[in-house]
Amino acid sequence: MVNAPANLAERIAERALGEGFAACGFASAGEDPLRAGRLEQWLGEGHHGSMEWMAARAAERRSPQGLWPAAKSVIALGMSYAPAHDPLALEGSPDHARISVYAQGRDYHDVVKKRLKALARWLVAEVPGAEVKVFVDTAPVMEKPLGEAAGIGWQGKHTNMVSPTHGSWLFLGAIYTTLELASAAPHRDQCGSCRACLDACPTDAFPAPYRLDARRCISYLTIEHKGPVDEEFRAALGNRIYGCDDCLAVCPWNKFASAAQAMKEFLPRAELVAPRLEELLALDDAGFRALFSGSPIKRIGRDRFIRNCLYAAGNSGNAALIAQVGALTADPDPVVADAARWALGRLRSDP
Template sequence: MKAKAAEFGFAACGVARADAAPRTAERLRQWLAEGAHGEMIWMEARAHHRESPAALWPEVKSVIALGMSYAPASDPLALAGEGDVGRISIYAQGQDYHDVVKRALKALARWLVGELEGADVKVFVDTAPVMEKPLAEAAGLGWQGKHTNLVSRDHGSWLFLGAIYTTADLATDRGGSDTCGSCDACQQACPTNAFPAPYRLDARRCISYLTIEHAGPIPLEFRAAIGNRIYGCDDCLAVCPWNKFAEAAHANMAFAPRAELAVTYLADLLALDDAGFRQVFAGSPIKRIGRDRMVRNALIAAGNSGKAELVGMVAGLLDDPAAVVRGAAVWALSRLDQAHWMAERHERLVAEADENVVAEWV
């Protein structure tokens, strides 16, 4: 099975009993009770299914955990100081992992059905109510590090996870062992202090959450820390020492970065309309956030850029149909050109229609 999984592009494969991660339910309930999931209502809505594999499918006996590498060939933090570009998380620079991983899972599942006489299988990747990380740890793919993501001895922090549930009673692998030790590099690297303690994440402070899942105005306290990140954040993953063992040669070629996503200029993003957004991000996981949220993110990055040449484009978005874009433009203009911002504010930004926008953003 593991050899066949490798043929389908998986770099890691392991098996765990369906009940091998018993603390998952307790930890999930605590996280939700703290409100640390923010606006990710789906985490709460189907929490009962996430608590264990059997809660989702009572007949399941074994879980096959799979990992597909997207280890980057270059430094994920290389563009941190480039004010005119927006940084996109490594995982989103290539093809949509949902499609690539699910296609491979289905292919492996079809093979398994032929091998496991009378057994049923179900495949899951990301969008299903499955807690992939503790299951992957139980199956020996790695361990959940202090940044709460899976860490692998062989592939570092760069694995997309999927799972196959089966009614077959399979031989299991030894579970992963936490070897973070005293290292807290991921905690220290977080620009917004999203880790209240090791192994705990407050999504409401996480740049990935703020730029992807959060729909409204980004809270003022986080805007400067976002820097030029326009979709996700790699900082806590990129600094993990275990990444020295992750080889880009093991990465699935489907996740090779597209040139226009590896280096994305803010001026191009600020000019996007709906049609342009769909064209640029077709086939990418980025497409699901929509044009307005992407332009909001680009405006935050523009406000942090110090690039006076972006002032005209920012000012042009003060009349955008989307309130979240208008508000971000107000803030970005206040950072780039205080005199221009004051003039615009006196002339029209305090008009009745935009009073709430100004109050939220400035």
């Protein structure tokens, strides 16, 4: 085993800031029975919906050492994407589509992973013989509980990371290493009696504080869910076509977050801040790919995206969309056609 220099943790944290990370902490790579138990309960209740990969690799997800037995420590990192504009500003603009703040700029997977790799390369150069692996939301890693264990924030009642200095606007990444680094004290929960995030959810996706039923979550329904969205949720989607910021945006801790701390790569593209539904509904596959090149939205594909736009159209009350929606009832994709029929029915029956 390679021994870590006494001040290495401080130097890692300083280097992380230089790479654009806003938060850095350290945790053990060993299994935490409480963390593992919560994962088992969540999966056992079926709250992961159709995200089969969560259950398929649960043994690896339980702890860092479950994924990589040689790991000794976790370097947990957060990168700010605090918005300069109000994420809820389009709530009363049904002719415009709402895209989650995190998806209005560059794909965070690419941005965060590039910086993680740079930090990992520096670490290996500083401590020859050290081994590292980097992760950002594409492997069986519980970034949020690990971030809490590493002291960079706590999991709020909406189950997302909350930072006392960056609010709810942090992209998370992790570096596993064979180095023994002193663990931080887990961050204290500072939600108190506040339940703003729970009350803000349009679909009641929180069966209890700190518990999320993904099957009812708009982010899950618009991004991960592949088939038709259950009719009980379609009206609640409103004009949200990709993700949902409601529970994040109302967090009181956001008052300490500053858009100046966000990476420039996450600045919103002008065409994604308030896109008009009529323009999005006109996208074919090539147009969709061109518009969302370099965006996380691209991964859901044109059909699922148009499905979401049609639900928004049905909720808009805008009769001017009837012809455009009607044409999509003949779409080759049956889920798109189903969404178009539902939207057409809503628009024609709207007084």
